[in-house]
Amino acid sequence: MPERVDHEERRRQIAEALLRIADTDGLQSASMRAVAAEAGVSLRLVQYYFTTKQALLLDALARLGGQLQARMDAWIRAAGTPPTPRSIVTAILSCVLPTDAESRRITRTYAAYYTLVLSDPEVLAQHGTAQPDLLEGFLAKQLRAAQEAGRISPRRDPAIAAAGLLAMVNGLGSSVLGGQRTGEQALAILDRHLDELFDTV
Amino acid sequence: MPERVDHEERRRQIAEALLRIADTDGLQSASMRAVAAEAGVSLRLVQYYFTTKQALLLDALARLGGQLQARMDAWIRAAGTPPTPRSIVTAILSCVLPTDAESRRITRTYAAYYTLVLSDPEVLAQHGTAQPDLLEGFLAKQLRAAQEAGRISPRRDPAIAAAGLLAMVNGLGSSVLGGQRTGEQALAILDRHLDELFDTV
DNA sequence: ATCCTCATGATACATGTGTATCACAGGCAT
DNA sequence: ATGCCTGTGATACACATGTATCATGAGGAT
Structure with missing residues (x-):
């Protein structure tokens, strides 16, 4: 269902998941997969909205x-x-x-x-x-x-x-x-x- | 040549290699292999003198x-x-x-x-x-x-x-x-x- | 001389990592 | 209706990591 979706909202959701992990377990525990799980999305989506991990880190x-x-x-x-x-x-x-x-x-x-x-x-x-x-x-x-x-x-x-x-x-x-x-x-x-x-x- | 060797000296050598890496590239770059290379010894030796990585980190x-x-x-x-x-x-x-x-x-x-x-x-x-x-x-x-x-x-x-x-x-x-x-x-x-x-x- | 233990090498294993690829479904424009 | 673009899933790849295992050579002790 590729309903046109709010990119900014998704990005926020994912970036905040990263921040939550960084807070509790440190940044070294913030793998792409961990962020995806924390945000409740698939790994692919994290890649989709932030193509690279560095981009995700910077945005967060x-x-x-x-x-x-x-x-x-x-x-x-x-x-x-x-x-x-x-x-x-x-x-x-x-x-x-x-x-x-x-x-x-x-x-x-x-x-x-x-x-x-x-x-x-x-x-x-x-x-x-x-x-x-x-x-x-x-x-x-x-x-x-x-x-x-x-x-x-x-x-x-x-x-x-x-x-x-x-x-x-x-x-x-x-x-x-x-x-x-x-x-x-x-x-x-x-x-x-x-x-x-x-x-x- | 298993010449009886000075354990403390070897441990110091390895631990200081770890510290050198931590200084220049950060602790996340201090893998067992990287430490071994920096200290000029084999991976096995790092394991031998410090059985686990945590022990190495604490000693250093x-x-x-x-x-x-x-x-x-x-x-x-x-x-x-x-x-x-x-x-x-x-x-x-x-x-x-x-x-x-x-x-x-x-x-x-x-x-x-x-x-x-x-x-x-x-x-x-x-x-x-x-x-x-x-x-x-x-x-x-x-x-x-x-x-x-x-x-x-x-x-x-x-x-x-x-x-x-x-x-x-x-x-x-x-x-x-x-x-x-x-x-x-x-x-x-x-x-x-x-x-x-x-x-x- | 025999044996045991110390020091070391080579390599394997399981797992986690970032990233890439293939696939595909639904809406939108033509 | 056709075809393209967007959002999403599943999975693969190549690599790095910590740790474990097997093997082996050389002293020292008996």
């Missing part, structure tokens, strides 16, 4: 990026009323920290991609990544605004502080995924660091 | 830990004369940051193991890990000492500061490996953060 990665973006937008919008500079910054950072189920999923899945990118950097080239740099720039802008509002000491360099913050959040995320810490503990550590940053004394 | 991981440990010891010993609290802390942190060839190698290889551990946590159980926690404790001790010497504000909590520092270094390391930053830039960011920490004003 892009979708993952979209999911993170959406989540960040939502958290920033919900950053208190009215939003203070610090509440915005906290929103940005705490939604890349694996605290709840979804952020845990996103973080784990990104981690699964991490080594892939490390061992095969040309993948990163094909993917229009730059996402971390964009995020860093956005965070730096927020810090600069907070600085101009007098909430951060003028001695600080916003770009450097943003880079350090993001690195810390990334590292805290790793430790949470590694089971050394709970998400709450990580958030507490982050908060103490923000105390130090947002301190004009 | 332990050796990697030893290498990092040795490097840290050396850097701490070489932390200026006389060592200030800050120089010790800098030594600890900057030797887990991929700045030179060897630390880059160690960091990359650890990263290769990272997702493996994530997707298969029982490996971590078999490995007497705890290494990050030990490191964190040691760092916290140094910070506490610096605090008592009046080089760090008494308002700081050394344990939390240590956790944050280590997370930041970890995150900075990731960004260096990911090519977003050079090792020098990462070190500069870390240094600014240490400026902030070692500031009793």
Whole structure:
């Protein structure tokens, strides 16, 4: 029954199956057949909608990026009323920290991609990544605004502080995924660091 | 010629071949055959000295830990004369940051193991890990000492500061490996953060 | 000298992998 | 109505992988 079908919808369905596997069992378990089974379709269909595995991996990665973006937008919008500079910054950072189920999923899945990118950097080239740099720039802008509002000491360099913050959040995320810490503990550590940053004394 | 042979030496030779592959091509490329070829021995020998692949992976991981440990010891010993609290802390942190060839190698290889551990946590159980926690404790001790010497504000909590520092270094390391930053830039960011920490004003 | 155990080689086996091919059914345009 | 294009199934292929088996040569111990 070759009913004309919604390609985008099928692609989404398959790519999300891949992401689910990457989250639970890691990317090395995400074979074409496993993805097909998880998505409830035949192997042939996975091949049909994504001719090659690399294409599937890249498409799924892009979708993952979209999911993170959406989540960040939502958290920033919900950053208190009215939003203070610090509440915005906290929103940005705490939604890349694996605290709840979804952020845990996103973080784990990104981690699964991490080594892939490390061992095969040309993948990163094909993917229009730059996402971390964009995020860093956005965070730096927020810090600069907070600085101009007098909430951060003028001695600080916003770009450097943003880079350090993001690195810390990334590292805290790793430790949470590694089971050394709970998400709450990580958030507490982050908060103490923000105390130090947002301190004009 | 079954000359009685030094088992430990052979094991080291093979395990280091595995680590070399993990560094350059990632752990997923470290098949038994690839390791054998890299070590210049036959597949059978890899099986002989490490009956199973998991055993090889674990042994190599332990050796990697030893290498990092040795490097840290050396850097701490070489932390200026006389060592200030800050120089010790800098030594600890900057030797887990991929700045030179060897630390880059160690960091990359650890990263290769990272997702493996994530997707298969029982490996971590078999490995007497705890290494990050030990490191964190040691760092916290140094910070506490610096605090008592009046080089760090008494308002700081050394344990939390240590956790944050280590997370930041970890995150900075990731960004260096990911090519977003050079090792020098990462070190500069870390240094600014240490400026902030070692500031009793 | 005999035997046993250590070290090593060659090769086999079962399985999983990405990809390719063949087939075919139903809708759409002519 | 005919023929082409789209969606889908079944299956094949070539290869890589971890592990197991068989074989064998060389010391050392008895």
